[in-house]
Amino acid sequence: MNQGINSDFAARLAAIVVLCLVLTALLAGQIAPHDPEKARPELRLKSPCLDYPLGTDQLGRCIFSRIVFGTRVSLFIGLAVVLLSALMGIILGGAAGYFRGVPDEAIMRVVDAFLAFPSIFLALAVIGFLGSGLTNLMLSLILVEWTGYARLMRSGVLALRGKEFLEAARGLGASDIYIMRRHILPNVLPSILVMATLGMGNAILGAASLSFLGLGIQPPTPEWGAMMNDARPFIRAFPLMMIFPGIAITASVLAFNLLGEAIRVRLDPRSEIKKEL
């Protein structure tokens, strides 16, 4: 984060937004005034009013309720993708850095190969070949995201090589797995945490993009990207239907990005200059 905008303020704001998102996801049923999937054809494309704060969509469903329930979908996908891709990256990247030699070469060339594909096209191809839906959507995003964690974990492990505390642990008879889990992982974890926070934003954005293309979450499940896809035919008559879900996506992605940057600066103040995107 830069000093230009008050970074402490921005970080706090981001933390509050993330907290609100989590609460919205947990309490969606209490917050939403209507059933997000109940169609009322007689109320279609209604402008915002007291009863329907953000209006209704082409099937007369409450847009506000759909956005509220969409938080649940987006956060769930984000969390699942981040956890699974981090796990995959930590295991493979850790193995590469720890064992060096042939496993390292093999794993890192696979990482390079995955990085050779433009990320959204890799995700698109996975869905294109295997089909759309929640599972394949998450799989496609995991295959895009895991490489970052693998590289981070590998370089973290390499940086710790030869450190005395590792030699000491080995001297005491600790196993490879034990050393990795108890000594190496805690040292790399802070950087992983930064990547994971930024990764939440990426995953939410990726899931929304694919759903917007009609290739992710399928109707009638309320998802922000899919809602915008629904709004495409009504862009002239009712542009608000397109605008509201976009605000939800932007606000959530921005909050996770700001929070990630704030954690990065907190952990390493010098990173402001040295950071790599």
Add this chain to the structure above:
Amino acid sequence: MLAFILKRIILLLPVLLLVSIISFTLFYLSPGDPAEILLTGPQGPPDPAAVQEFRDRAGFNDPAYVQYLRWLTKACRGDLGYSYTSGERVSDAVLDSFVPTLKLSLVSLIISLLVSIPLGILSAVRKGSLIDGLGMALALLGVSVPSFWLAYLLIILLALQLDLLPVAGYGQNGDLQHMILPAVTLGASAAAVTSRMMRSSMLEALQQDYITAARARGLSERSVVLRHALRNALLPVITVIGLNFTYLLNGSAVVETVFAWPGIGNLMTDSIYDRDYPMILGCMLFLAMLFLALNLMVDICYYYINPRTRHESGD
């Protein structure tokens, strides 16, 4: 120099092989029987015996690795097969669709550089000022806004409300009028990344001793910034231009679909809707090759421009 390039290319070979294996594996795992898809005509589902015969003849019953090797040999000769839907050669379709994408990317790249380099310099020189704060807030917003949303905001404002530009389409062979909205949409997110990078790179350059020396010699601030710091600060930005292309190509999948721009992003999504597996495979392979070539070029440029990297192993 030559040794460096050769080494890089040799290092790419295993990656290329893995790229082809990943692509083919996904293709192989796809549901649906290609023989059945190909033989299904207007008269309805094909005769099972004919399907079986076709599978034998086309080699669909061979083990996976035999099919992979056969496909790879053909792909190396530039033969990526034929589209399931149009019967067109995949390689032709992919190359044809790449021209509009390249056109759009170049214009977007120019837009993003025109915005981001001055913004990055200004933010670094006036670090902590209102301009810096505003610029970097915009940059952070730029990476967080979904491109399809930005696209529709621009459409709603400029095409529908003000009626200045066409909503979508390719127009007369991709004229400027039709290109402005998609190019600005794509350029905006790329500019967000580049301006942040330019700023931090410039900040680092401004802290070097030679800058202090230049200031001590009484050079004007303008000369210090533009002649001494900028030259060094631009180095990492070359990498960023490569990265920018990555961003632009990535964005093209969604943005081309929104604006009905007949590029490779549009081809990819259309092929997915049509379950045109050979076409998806072709797009995937082509883009990966393009990416690897682009990265190689960036590495070579970087090596050429920055003498410091020449003494290291080049890795």
